[in-house]
Amino acid sequence: MNEAEHTGHTELVPGIPEPIQKLPSDVMQVSEQMVLLTWLAFGVAAFCLHKLLWKPILRAVEARESSISDALQGAEQARQEIADTAARGKQLIEQASDQARAATDQAARESSALLARADQEAKALAQRRMADAEREIEFEQRKAVEAVRLDAAQNIGELVERLLLKNLTEEQKRAYQADILSEVKL
Numbered sequence: 001m002n003e004a005e006h007t008g009h010t011e012l013v014p015g016i017p018e019p020i021q022k023l024p025s026d027v028m029q030v031s032e033q034m035v036l037l038t039w040l041a042f043g044v045a046a047f048c049l050h051k052l053l054w055k056p057i058l059r060a061v062e063a064r065e066s067s068i069s070d071a072l073q074g075a076e077q078a079r080q081e082i083a084d085t086a087a088r089g090k091q092l093i094e095q096a097s098d099q100a101r102a103a104t105d106q107a108a109r110e111s112s113a114l115l116a117r118a119d120q121e122a123k124a125l126a127q128r129r130m131a132d133a134e135r136e137i138e139f140e141q142r143k144a145v146e147a148v149r150l151d152a153a154q155n156i157g158e159l160v161e162r163l164l165l166k167n168l169t170e171e172q173k174r175a176y177q178a179d180i181l182s183e184v185k186l
Contacts, residue, residue, distance in 0.1 A: 156180065 012021055157180070 153181070 012018065
C-alpha cells in the first residue's frame, strides 16, 4: 500500500483534530529499528530507575521496616516493663501490708508485755509496801508489848514493894524483889 491510498480515502473522526488525522498511517507501523530503539529506551530507563530510584526506595523501605520493627520491640519492652512495674508495685504493696501487720502485731505484743510488766511491778510494789507495813506494825506491836511489860513490871514491882514493906524484913524484901525482877523479861 502506498501512501496515497492510506491518506486519500479516510474518513474524518469527530473530536480528533484534522491535521492529526491527515498524518501518514505508516507512523504506527512496527519496524525492526523501532523495536530495537524501544528495547534500548526501556533498558536505559530500567537501568536509570534501578540506579536512581529502586535502590533508594529499597533502602527507605528497609529503613521503614527496621524502624517499625524497632518500634514494635520498644512497645513490647514497654508493655513488659509496665507489667513488671505493676507486679513490683503489687509486691511492694503486699510487703508493706505484711510489714504493717507485723508492726501492729509487734506493737500489740509489746503493749501486752508492758501491761504485764507494769502489773507485775505494781503487784511487787504492793507486796513490798505490804511487807513494810507488816514490819512496821510488828515493830510497833513489839514496842507496845515492851512498853506494857515495862509498865506491868513497874506496877508489879511497886505492888510487891508495898506488900513486902508491910510484912517482910529488909533482907527478905531484897531477895524477893531480885527473884521477881529476874522472872520479868525486858
